Structures are given as structure tokens and as C-alpha cells.
């Protein structure tokens with residue numbers, strides 16, 4: 320059984336324990352997870368963050384940052400579907416109907432996912448960069464497969480299949496090295512954009528709260544004056 324004295328001595332320790340959720344520095348957007356203290360000092364910019372204040376906009380920020388990853392990823396997945404549908408309708412005359420149907424569905428899906436991307440990214444430059452990065456990286460990553468399938472369709476001779484396979488391996492080595500490198504750069508760029516977004520959302524949310532508090536304070540004051 321737990322000793323109540325033990326629980327009592329552990330309570331204060333728990334309240335100043337390491338932060339175990341995503342909270343963001345109000346000054347630079349750095350993720351304060353894992354840090355200790357109240358106020359918690361940001362290791363990047365040195366700003367002292369009051370835990371009560373940083374936790375107010377945290378859930379809004381978490382949702383927004385998550386969406387900044389989800390919707391571009393959805394667009395990429397849908398453009399792969401769109402590409403496959405194009406290939407099917409171009410090369411498979413038996414399955415042309417399915418290919419055309421796929422083009423329609425994936426194009427509509429992409430447009431609606433892009434609509435969400437537009438809402439999620441306030442910064443148009445960042446939005447364009449992230450979308451271009453993600454799509455190009457995926458294209459480069461899939462290039463070995465696209466190239467091999469194209470060659471196999473074009474040559475139609477079993478003799479050259481070995482050569483196509485060797486070419487495929489070389490393409491994998493080159494393209495995957497490029498795409499992994501570019502992916503790291505792209506993730507870094509997105510992370511910087513997410514930090515800016517975190518700061519913006521925190522400022523907007525807290526401004527609202529302070530404005531509302533000031534307004535209700537003024538109302539209270541007026542009421543008191545009327546009463547007296």
C-alpha cells in the first residue's frame with residue numbers, strides 16, 4: 320500500500336518534473352518537452368516561459384504543426400495515385416476506364432488536400448517550398464521504378480532484362496542518396512516554418528485572451544461606476 324507521507328513528498332517533485340508534452344517557447348517556438356522548471360528557460364533563446372501561459376495555446380499549436388505535415392503528405396500520396404492512374408490509362412487499354420476514374424478521383428482528392436494545405440500554411444513562400452520539396456523528393460525516390468518499367472515496356476526483349484536490373488540498382492543508389500539528402504533539408508525547412516507558426520499561434524491566442532480579459536475588466540469597471 321502507498322504511504323501517504325511518501326505521496327505527499329512526491330507531489331512537489333512531480334509538479335516541477337520534466338515536461339512530458341509538447342509545449343512551445345513563446346519567443347522562438349522551440350519545443351520545451353523534456354525540460355524542467357517553472358518558469359522554464361528556453362535553451363535556444365533564453366526566454367523564461369511561464370508554464371501556465373505556454374500551456375494555453377499548446378493544443379492549438381500541436382494541431383496546427385501536425386496538419387503542416389499531414390496535408391502535404393496526403394498531397395504527395397494522392398499525386399502518386401494520380402501518376403499511376405495516368406500510366407494505367409496510357410499503357411493498359413483493357414483498364415483504361417479504371418485509369419481515367421483514378422485520374423478523376425485522385426485529382427479531386429489532391430485539390431481538396433491542397434485546399435487544407437492553403438489553410439494550414441499562412442506563409443505562402445513556405446507553403447510553395449514545402450509542397451515542391453515533398454513532391455520532387457518523392458518523384459526522385461520513385462524514378463528507379465518509373466525508369467525500369469518504361470525501359471521494360473519499350474524494349475520488350477527478355478535478353479535485356481538483366482541490363483535493366485543493373486540500371487535499376489544504379490538508379491536506386493543515385494536517386495535514393497539524392498532524395499534522402501534533400502529530405503533532410505526539407506524537414507529542416509519545415510521545422511523552422513513550424514516554429515514560426517508556433518510563435519504566431521501563441522501570440523494570437525494569448526492576445527485574444529488578454530484583449531478579452533481587458534474588455535471584461537472595463538465592463539466590470541463601468542458596471543461598478545453605474546452601481547455607485
Ligand SMILES: [Zn+2]
Nearest residue numbers: 344347361364
Ligand atoms: Zn525560445
